[in-house]
Amino acid sequence: MQLLFAGTIPKNSLYPNENEDVFDIVMTAQNMRLCLLDGAAVSYDSGTFAKTLCNFFMQKGKLGKTDMRKIIDSYHKERFDFTKMNVFQKRGVQRGSFTTFLGAQFDQNSARLDLIAVGDTIAVLLDDDQFIASFAYTSDKQFDKTPLLLSTRKSDNDFFLDTANKKRYYQSWDLSGIKKPILLCMTDPLGEFSLRQKIFNPVWKELLSIRNMEDFELFVSDKRRNFGMIIDDSTLLSIKLWSEQ
Amino acid sequence: MPSQTQISRETPSAFLFLVDQSASMGYVMPSIGKPKAKHVADVLNRTILNLIDLCNKADGIRDYFHIGVICYGGLGVNNGLSDDPTRPILNPVSYVAENTKYIETIIEKVDNGLGKLIERQSQFPVWIESEANGETPMCAAFEEAKKALEEWCLKFKGSYPPIVINITDGDSTDGNPENIVSSIKHIGTIYGDTLVFNIHVSSSSANVIKYPQTDKTITDDYAKMLFRMSSKFPEYLAKRAAQRGYNISTNSSGFVFNADAADIVNFLEIGTLPASQSSRR
Numbered sequence: 001m002q003l004l005f006a007g008t009i010p011k012n013s014l015y016p017n018e019n020e021d022v023f024d025i026v027m028t029a030q031n032m033r034l035c036l037l038d039g040a041a042v043s044y045d046s047g048t049f050a051k052t053l054c055n056f057f058m059q060k061g062k063l064g065k066t067d068m069r070k071i072i073d074s075y076h077k078e079r080f081d082f083t084k085m086n087v088f089q090k091r092g093v094q095r096g097s098f099t100t101f102l103g104a105q106f107d108q109n110s111a112r113l114d115l116i117a118v119g120d121t122i123a124v125l126l127d128d129d130q131f132i133a134s135f136a137y138t139s140d141k142q143f144d145k146t147p148l149l150l151s152t153r154k155s156d157n158d159f160f161l162d163t164a165n166k167k168r169y170y171q172s173w174d175l176s177g178i179k180k181p182i183l184l185c186m187t188d189p190l191g192e193f194s195l196r197q198k199i200f201n202p203v204w205k206e207l208l209s210i211r212n213m214e215d216f217e218l219f220v221s222d223k224r225r226n227f228g229m230i231i232d233d234s235t236l237l238s239i240k241l242w243s244e245q
Numbered sequence: 246m247p248s249q250t251q252i253s254r255e256t257p258s259a260f261l262f263l264v265d266q267s268a269s270m271g272y273v274m275p276s277i278g279k280p281k282a283k284h285v286a287d288v289l290n291r292t293i294l295n296l297i298d299l300c301n302k303a304d305g306i307r308d309y310f311h312i313g314v315i316c317y318g319g320l321g322v323n324n325g326l327s328d329d330p331t332r333p334i335l336n337p338v339s340y341v342a343e344n345t346k347y348i349e350t351i352i353e354k355v356d357n358g359l360g361k362l363i364e365r366q367s368q369f370p371v372w373i374e375s376e377a378n379g380e381t382p383m384c385a386a387f388e389e390a391k392k393a394l395e396e397w398c399l400k401f402k403g404s405y406p407p408i409v410i411n412i413t414d415g416d417s418t419d420g421n422p423e424n425i426v427s428s429i430k431h432i433g434t435i436y437g438d439t440l441v442f443n444i445h446v447s448s449s450s451a452n453v454i455k456y457p458q459t460d461k462t463i464t465d466d467y468a469k470m471l472f473r474m475s476s477k478f479p480e481y482l483a484k485r486a487a488q489r490g491y492n493i494s495t496n497s498s499g500f501v502f503n504a505d506a507a508d509i510v511n512f513l514e515i516g517t518l519p520a521s522q523s524s525r526r
Contacts, residue, residue, distance in 0.1 A: 012253060018304075045303035087368040088342055091294075092301045231251060 007216045008235040021187050021235040022050040024058045032106040038121050038187040039099045044092035050099040057103045065161045098149035111176040119147040122191040124184040129205045135171045140196035185237040189230040252309050259311045259335050259407035263386050266318030269415050271377030272448045277506045281446050283375040292513045300338045308337035317386035319379015334393035345370040383417035387425040394432045406437040410516045414446040416467050426474045440476040442499030444512045456497040468502045475500035485518045
């Protein structure tokens with residue numbers, strides 16, 4: 001296994017600290033765990049909420065019903081003191097903060113890649129540079145709709161916590177028949193662009209050639225300028241899930 | 246308008262509201278039992294609050310929008326957001342948020358998350374107070390708007406063009422404002438000219454005219470003038486209004502005559518739709 005690239009570019013280069021994409025990856029010889037989230041720009045404190053969820057998943061490798069409730073309770077307790085907040089700050093917290101969620105875990109022994117995905121941050125499975133599958137979105141058209149997001153308001157998360165909807169947000173890929181499996185994870189500008197190009201002009205080779213921030217910045221600025229890629233925080237993670245032997 | 250035009254702190258959007266505070270604005274709207282002036286002030290305060298909410302982040306209020314309010318009536322023409330004569334008419338949202346007149350505590354009915362309505366105490370900032378006296382110096386108000394817009398557009402050439410929303414209930418008492426409005430509609434940014442929308446508020450909801458495409462069905466001369474003073478909806482705005490369920494196309498004028506209480510709320514929502522786009526940076 002090998003991390004080929006992990007990097008993020010803010011929507012506005014003047015404010016790099018306001019990038020609300022959050023990610024983390026840990027890898028051993030046999031296992032890999034990663035988390036990638038895109039905090040919604042329209043919400044009050046989405047970057048911190050995304051970091052909180054990311055830290056939890058990286059530690060525990062899960063995100064269930066009770067987990068979400070506990071995370072939200074401690075997030076509010078640690079982050080906000082209503083007695084010291086002005087009217088606008090209180091309104092911001094009450095309005096809520098929102099984020100996408102993509103968690104992935106790979107175990108080389110079982111050759112299984114387990115995914116949890118909410119919203120428009122997607123995982124793409126390649127065999128070398130050939131497209132095999134994507135999750136949770138499979139078409140660029142899905143990006144036209146407002147994505148469902150995890151929220152700091154507990155009742156907003158019912159869609160995710162309802163066990164009847166489990167198939168929609170959980171996926172498990174068996175990689176045993178795939179010779180050179182590669183996992184790409186990306187936030188919506190790259191996801192929408194890549195799935196738009198999927199059939200006629202596959203973009204996978206180009207994405208796999210990105211190995212440093214300079215490559216990534218060139219790719220993003222070219223696609224923003226010349227190919228109508230959405231200008232928003234853009235993050236790409238690419239991981240080789242096979243070994244050369 | 247390029248599809249990727251974005252609202253940022255470097256290229257903010259401007260919303261300028263002109264509010265008629267003449268004596269007739271004191272008449273009660275029977276449908277809600279409140280004077281027109283009070284309803285307009287409430288809706289405008291709520292609109293300003295919504296604009297601030299869209300810029301409100303944990304690290305502070307980001308100046309994606311600049312807001313101005315010009316009040317005109319018996320007290321003449323004045324800056325509705327500041328008593329400081331040196332302040333510009335159009336101010337960044339962070340300034341507006343820091344300069345409320347007062348904070349009102351209201352009881353709101355909200356969903357308890359289980360589908361049941363509960364009463365909750367909420368704080369509601371007030372910038373514009375209900376005021377109704379004297380005449381309607383609309384020409385002077387538009388002259389003031391013109392100065393503010395010229396200054397603003399010079400500074401923010403790369404922004405969306407400003408939107409001016411005039412809320413009135415009667416004829417101008419200081420002359421015909423058409424020429425001034427016509428010159429305002431030629432002030433703009435690299436992406437287009439300033440849009441001027443007019444809403445005529447009525448105590449009765451009879452013969453309401455909403456977003457007309459022509460003046461063929463308008464019989465009242467005063468209404469015809471307001472129609473001529475109103476900009477057509479640009480494509481990006483017509484599209485967003487249509488997505489929200491409003492019967493608006495690029496041939497529609499930003500004009501409502503004999504508006505009732507709900508029409509006022511809708512008009513301000515439509516007029517500030519550019520703010521709700523998701524591509525703020």
